Amino acid sequence: MLYSQATPEWKRVKLRELLASGSIQQFPGAFNPLSARLIEEKGFAGVYISGAVLANDLGLPDIGLTTLTEVATRAGQIARMTDLPAIVDADTGFGEPMNVARTVQEIENAGLAGLHIEDQFNPKRCGHLDGKNVVDLDTATKRIRAAADARRDPNFLIMARTDIRAVDGLQAAKDRAKALVDAGADAIFPEAMRDLHEFRAIRDAVDVPILANMTEFGKSDLFTKDQLQNVGVNMVIYPVTLLRSAMGAAERVLDTLRNLGTQQVRVPEMLTRARLYDLLDYESYNKFDSDVFNFQIPDIR
Template identity: 45%
Template sequence: MDRRAAVTAPGAANALFARAIEESGFEVIYVTGAGIANMHLGQPDIGLTSLSDLVYAVSSIADVVDLPLIVDADTGFGNALNMYQTVRKLERAGASALQVEDQIFPKRCGHFDGKDVVPVDEMLGKIKAATDARQDDNLLVIARTDARAVLGLDAAIERAWAYGEAGADLTFVEAPVDAREMAEITRRLAKPQVANIVFGGRTPDPGRDHLAEMGFSLVLYANATLQAALHATYETLWALRDHGSLDPVADRLSSFDERQRTVRKPHWDSLEKRYALVAGAGRD
C-alpha cells in the first residue's frame, strides 16, 4: 500500500471468481459484500447479508487461493462490540485486510441514494475495536466514510483524517463524483487511499495510470466480474430460449478445459493418483 501505485483489486463474490482472479495474475482479491448479497442471496446490497454469510465466503475463498484477501466487512454488523467479533471471525477465516465503514446499520451500497452516517465518535470507537481485535498486526484496517453523499466532500475528508488518526491503516472516501474530487482526497489525506470504481456508479474511471499519478494505493473493481457474468448469463439463457442451442454464444463460453483448469482439477487428479499408490502399496 505504501507504493501508492493504484494496485488493482478485482472483486470476488465466491471461490470460483477468486480462482479466476488469481489465474489472471493479480496481486490481491477484494471479497465484495455487494457481490455476496447479489450472488449468494439474490438480493440488493442493503444490509441483508449476515456475518455468517461473509465468514463462509471468506473461508471458502481462502481455501483455494494464495493471494491476500481484502474483505468488505460493512459496518461490522452492529456496534463496536459487534465490530470486535467481526474482526476476530474474519481474521480467522483468512482476511488480510478489512474494510469497515461509517454508515448507519443496516448499510446500503455506497453508490445508492438514501445513505446516512453514524456520528464520528461512534466510528472512532469501532476503529479502536477493530485494531484491538486483530491478532496479527499485519491485518490492515481500512476505514471507509460514506459522508461525501450526505455531508459533502470536506466533511468526508475530515472524517477520513480522524479515522486515520484513530488507527486505521488506510482510509477510503466513497463515491467522489469526478476526477477533481479524487485528486483532492489524495492531496489532503496522508494515509494510503482507496478508490472504488463501480461500472455505472457515481465515480469515474480515470484508469490505473492516472489513479497512480493521483496517489491512490488501491483501486477496487468490486463487482466487475459479477456484472460481466450476469450479462453473459442473460445472453446464454436468451440463446437457449430463442434458438434452443448454444451456437449463437459459443464464442463467449468458457471451454470445458478452461473451466477444469480454473478449479484445479489436474491438482486433484494428481492427489487421487498419489493416494491410490499409497493404498496399493499398503495392500502389497
C-alpha cells in the same frame, strides 16, 4: 491443487508491501472461489470481496441483510482459493463496537488479509445510491478503534470507509478521514468521489493508503489506474465487474436457449471444458489417485 499454499499471515504481510510499493494495486472483485483463482492467474495484485456481491449472490439487496457468519464463511471460501491477499467488505461491522471487535476476529480466522468498515447507519445502502445517512463522528471512530484493538495479527489491515462526502461534502470527508486514521485506521476508503480532484484532496488529507472504488453505473467516472495513481491512490477495486459480466452472459445464453432451442451459437463465448479443467488444476489430483485424470480433453469441449 485444493487450496492456497500461502498462509493468511504471509498474505497480510504481502498486502502491506503492496500498499507501500509506490505503485497502484488493482483488486478485482471475486464473486465466487473459482473467480478468485482466475484473478490470480491473470496477474492481479489481490482479490476484493464485495458486500454487495455477497448479498446479491444470495438474491438480496445490499442493505445490510447479510450476517457476519455468512460474510465470514463465503469470504473465507474465496480467500483460500488464491495465494493473493484478499480484503472483504464488512459493511458497518455488524453492530456496535463489541460486534465490530468480533467481526474483525472472525474475519481474521477466515484467512482474510484485511477488511473495511463504513460509517453508515443500519440499514446501510450501496455507496453510490442517493439518500445515504452516516453516523456521528464519535460512533464512527469507536467502530474503527474497536476494530484496531481487536485484531490479533498486527498486519491484518483495518480500512475505514466513509460515505460522508455524499451527505456533507468534500471538506467533511477530509475531516472524517483524518479522524478515522487517528482512531487506528490503516487505510481510507473515501466512497463516491466525484472526480480526480476529490481523490487528490483525500490523498493530501491523510498519510495512509487510500482506495478508489471503480464500480460501474456509480457516482465516479471509471478512471484508469494511471489516472488514479497520478492523484495518489494506492489501491483500486472493481467490486461488481465480474458478477455483472457473468450474469450478463448468463442472461444472454438463457435468452438464446429460449428463443432458438439450443445454446450452440453461444458456445464459442463459453469457457471450454479444457480451460475449466486447467483452471481447476484437475490433472494434479492424480497425485492421490491415478484414475482421476486418465483421459484426453478435446480442445473444443
